[in-house]
Amino acid sequence: MATLHTRSAARLMIAPSVLLLLAWMIVPLAMTIYFSFLRYNLLMPGMEEFAGFTNYKYFLTDPAFFQAIFNTLAIVLGVLFITVVGGIALALLLDQPMFGQGIVRILVIAPFLIMPTVAALVWKNMFMNPVNGLFAWIAKLFGLQPFDFLANAPLMSVILIVAWQWLPFATLILLTALQSLDEEQKEAAQMDGAGAWSRFIYLVLPHLSRAITVVILIQTIFLLSVFAEILVTTNGGPGTQSTNLTFLVYAQALLQFDVGGASAGGIIAVILANIVAFFLMRMIGKTLEA
Amino acid sequence: MARNVSTQRKIVVTVVAWTIGILIFFPILWTFLTSFKTEAEAIASPPSLFFFDWTTENYHEVQSRSNYFLHFMNSVVVSVGSTLIGLIIAIPSAWAMAFSPTKRTKDVLMWMLSTKMMPSVGVLVPMYLLFRNTGLLDTRTGLVIVLTLINLPIIIWMLYTYFKEIPGEILEAARMDGASLSKEIIYVLTPMAIPGIASTLLLNIILAWNEAFWTLNLSAAKAAPLTAFIASYSSPEGLFYAKLSAASTMAIAPILILGWFSQKQLVRGLTFGAVK
Incomplete structure (x- = not known):
């Protein structure tokens, strides 16, 4: 009796x-799918008509699309490389005994708490600006020509800014995982004469492998949709040199008002993200059973 | 002797770690310092680190020129509002899943999480049109709705992992003693759940405060939170380093402080409990 009562109450509480999530998942997504098969431009209201796969064909054969796919992958892989390698190194460093460990931790975490638009604008103006930026000043100190980061290496600059924001995330998670490593195991390995390097390769790295996987998967989800950093620094340019898939869809929708084309692009982005999500969900699902 | 070596090593580690820490933190420190310079000093070459005439002129200027306070309040209303509404919806759900799990609970949780994996850009077009047609574009209400929905899965997950750690026997005992469901929640569960709820609240305010896809695309002059307001400094005519720095400092300071208090919850919330 009582269990029946609680069970229906539970159902009512979850409902x-x-x-809400069901509506959030189905309604807009169904609309996107529907729009993606229409010829629909906001500048020409009332002219909507069924267009079959035209939008997809158009989007998939657009040279900007391939550039965007390449840039999306470059941002994801570039940032992952920097943050995972840097994160492991930083986590190992912060795990050592030192004076003022708490304060150093706080300093390292800080970039993750900065809103993306502030981070991007500060880097763009105060560091990467070829006239007034700090990097230009340092270059001049050494008698070098200041480098115009955002004009000459837009994609690399975006990767750098985003990596700065995500390095703390990787560090924090890897440090948390590192601290759960059994101290006795490390000592035992040391007793057996294992050097620092082999201890790292055979003991620490395997222990971290789960946390590293989690970092990679979660960051990938977020990095696939980097947006604000591109909007305020390069605006996707010059040309489409720093346009990723998210930015391309945004430009198609809100700058060119091409609802149909943008929707097709959105669906492609959803499919790409789902491939990554599939692996992430399996990872997290396993921890639920444990 | 051995002790000597370890002290030496500790000092070396300290120096290296502090140097790297300060380098990583430097852009933020530099923004903070620049906000107290005049515009001329902000772009002076060579730049001065500490020795300049400190002024709070920029902070006044930012407020008087652009009604900074309005955007600050937009950020507060949107982040706190969406978090509170999210909590009200999520607490019963997480409670039910943690204490009366069924065979399908795990599937429901995984499905909720999967909604978080959908890239925002996939639903940008319909959301924009829906908002435009219902008059929600550039309103605080509209932003609260969207941010509640996108953060709801994280809120439920975090609460679920916290509630899971509360011993179920205590609830059984209360039930045996004749406590009703509502009494169970108010007198037994709530006091034990407060720390978890507080952490969830904190992390979500941080996430909502910094959200920069929907706020940029669905708001303009009226409802723009600080993310969108700061973005307006990217235009060339907004190129005033000292004022940009002052606006940025005020935008990031509250969250930096909140975030430093909730380091541990950050890990837990952002990995959906996979790393604790």
């Missing part, structure tokens, strides 16, 4: 969340 609002489920219904």
Whole structure:
């Protein structure tokens, strides 16, 4: 009796969340799919008509699309490389005994808490600006020509800014995982004469492998949709040199008002993200059972 | 002797770690310092680190020129509002899943998480049109709705992992003693759940405060939170380093402080409990 009562109460308590998320998942996504098969431009209202796969064909054969796919991958892989390698190194460093460990930790975490638009603008103006930026001043100190980062290496600059924001995330998670490593195991390995390097390769790295996987997967989800950093620094340019898939869809929708084309692009982005999500969900699902 | 070596090593580690820490933090420190310079000093060559005439002129200027306070309040209303509404919806759900799990609970949780994996850009077009047609574009209400929805899965997950750690026997005992469901929640569960709820609240305010896809695309002059307001400094005519720095410092300071208090929850919330 009582269990029946609690069970129906439980169902009632879960219902609002489920219904809201269901609506959030189905309604807009169904609309995007529907729009993606229409010829639909906001500048020409009332002219909507069924267009079959035209939008997809158009989007997939657009040279900007391939550039965007390349840039999306470059941002994801570039930032992952920097943050995972840097994160492991930093986590190992912060795990050592030192004076003022708490304060150093706080300093390292800080970039992750900065809103993306502030981070991007500060880097763009105060560091990467070829006239007034700090990097230009340092270059001049050494008698070098200041480098115009955002004009000459836009994609690399975006990667750098985003990596600065995500390095703390990787460090924090890897440090948390590192601290759960059994101290006795490390000592035992040391007793057996294992050097620092082999201890790292055979003991620490395997222990971190799960955390590294989590870092890679979660960051990938977020990095696939980097947007604000591109909007305020390069605006996708010069040309489409720093346009990723998210930015391309945004430009198609809100700058060119091409609802149909943008929707097709959005669906392609969803499919790409789902491939990554599939692996991430399996990872997290395993921890639920544990 | 051995002790000597370890002290020496500790000093070396300290120096290296502090140097790297300060380098990583430097852009933020530099923004903070620049906000107290005059515009001329902000772009002076060679730049001065500490020795300049400190002025709070920029902070006044930012407020008087652009009604900074309005955007600050937009950020507060949107981030706190969406978090509170999210909590009200999520607490019963997480409670039910943690204490009366069924065979399908795990699937429901995984499905909720999967909604978080959908890239925002996939639904940008319909959301924009829906908002435009219902008058929600550039309103605080509209932003609260969207941010509640995108953060709801994280809120539920975090609460779920916290509630899971509360011993179920205590609830059983209360039930045996004749406590009703509502009494169970108010007198037994709530006091034990407060720390978890507080952490969830904190992390979500941080996430909502810094959200920069929907706020940029769905708001303009009226409802723009600080993310969108700061973005307006990217235009060439907004190129005033000292004022940009002052606006930025005020935008990031509250969250930096909140974030430093919730380091541990950050890991837990952002990995959906996979790393604790």
